[in-house]
Amino acid sequence: MEESFIYVIFGASGDLAKRKLIPAIYALYVQNLLPDNFAILGVSRTKYSDDAFRSNMVKALEQFNETNNSDKISEFAERLHYSALQYDDAKAYEMLSKRLSVLEKQHDIQGNTMFYLSTPPELYGVIPQKLAAAGLNKQDKGWKRVIIEKPFGYDLDSALELKDMLLEDWEEEQLYRIDHYLGKETVQNLLVTRFSNGIFEPLWNSRHIHHVEVTSSESLGVEGRGGYYERSGALRDMVQNHLLQVVALTAMEPPATLRPDAIRNEILKVFQSLRPIGKEDVKDAALRGQYVASTIKGLEVPGYREEEGVQKDSTTETFAALKFYIDNWRWGGVPFYIRTGKRLPTRVTEVVIHFKPTPHSLFSGQVDCSTCNQLVLRIQPDEGILMKFGMKIPGAGFEVQNVNMDFHYSDLANQRMPSAYERLIFDSIKGDSTLFARTEEVIEAWKFVMPVLDAWKNDPEIPLHGYPAGTWGPEKADDLIDDPGMTWRYPCKNLASDGTYCEL
Ligand code: BG6
Secondary structure, rough: OOOOEEEEEEOOOOOOHHHHHHHHHHHHHHOOOOOEEEEEEEOOOOOOHHHHHHHHHHHHHHHHOOOOOOOHHHHHHEEEEEEEEEOOOOHHHHHHHHHHHHHHHOOOOOOOOEEEEEOOOOOHHHHHHHHHHHHOOOOOOOOOOEEEEEOOOOHHHHHHHHHHHHHHHOOOOOEEOOHHHHHHHHHHHHHHHOOOOOOOHHHHOOEEEEEEEEEEEEOOOOOOOOOHHHHHHHHHHHHHHHHHHHHHHHHHHOOOOOOHHHHHHHHHHHHHHHHHOOOOHHHHHHHEEEEEEEEEEEEOOOHHHHOOOOOOOOOOEEEEEEEEEEOOOOOOOOOEEEEEOOOOOOOOOEEEEOOOOOOOOOOOOOHHHHOOEEEEEEEEOOOOOOOOOOEEEEOOOOEEEEEEEEEHHHHHHOOOOOOOHHOOEEEHHOOOOOOEOHHHHHOOOOOOHHHHHHHHHHHOOOOOOEOOOOOOHHHHHHHHHHOOOOOOOEEEEOOOEEEEEOOO
């Protein structure tokens, strides 16, 4: 890459910078994917000298380096600098502007600057506004871009407010909204699987597909993030963003080209085709749960309400499941099911395409669609693809049994899976916004989840189901799939001898 740049990380003393951002930039550096001239400026409220910041980041890299090359850590550290700044102090941004000019001279950089906001979301409006007031949004001497992390707003109103605030001083093309799921190799592979294989696309529609299921389960609880999670809950934390993006890539039409807007236009069309869940339909189309204390493999695990930072009578959901439709020609009448939750038996994210049964059932064993063909696109872990299809059981008669044909990413020997941040940071530097959420997508996704959020907040008749930590969520979630013989796919089974076995 030719273009020199400065990467400014706001919130540089925080966890994300240490664990993900600096290691991702280092990984790009050791692969020679960065230009000769670049610098990183850490910014946060805490006072550090450049040296103290450098030595903290070197320690972080020793711990979180994602490559097997640590030889270049000290030369990489020479690019690291630091400035303390009070986020709401206009003068501080003028100082920042001066510091950037000094660094540009020092590292021979031509004015390109990235501002990465790894800060609490309350600052997403303020920082870009103050940057602009100090003239740091002007692109006369090089590009200026802002990256923000989710959550993009707390609800539809605040998302619209944030949008207006940002667009007052910045062009849409300068704004990069990170949804780290879009940076995952296997999420991108949804596009390649669909649009580079002649066999799938003709079947990818309501004529052949019975329903689509997206699961993202986590075995961890809220892990010290109780304060954040209390205001969020599973629907805001995972569905409004990550899982709806996964649905969009699964359901979208082929884009005309691979250019950012061509892909993002198709994603937006999917969001615009989501059938709104009416207020009165929420109780049948959505289900929420909260984990309660339990014993997992002999260990006592606290319930959500016992977690630090969580109210004793909290009604925040740690499990959410939805049934909905995409009203367009491709998907008319095909139900989509999404579920996500914390403290479930295992960490797994997958998309399952359930195909329709044959028009007529010739063989025994093919009684309902639980034995139909399924295509499992495993996003994590054990990344890969699994196809299930019927085979004859050897012997007399025509007994059918489901068998698996699978591909594992790990079979691609010597291929390191870059982290989502590595990919997204690289794209942001190149100016490729394909894998970042555009304003309208974010707004449409909020519009879709708002009726559910409102009903869960205001309607006391809608139950919050408790589920023991370590189980697959409330049993009632099975009732969302109201087809006879159908349930969610449970990819992991508990084996008495060696713990848990997860198919793929
Ligand atoms: C984050 C959520 O966006 O995604 C977390 O805030 C969640 O609550 C995480 O644990 C899941 O990401 P991944 O990459 O581990 O599936």
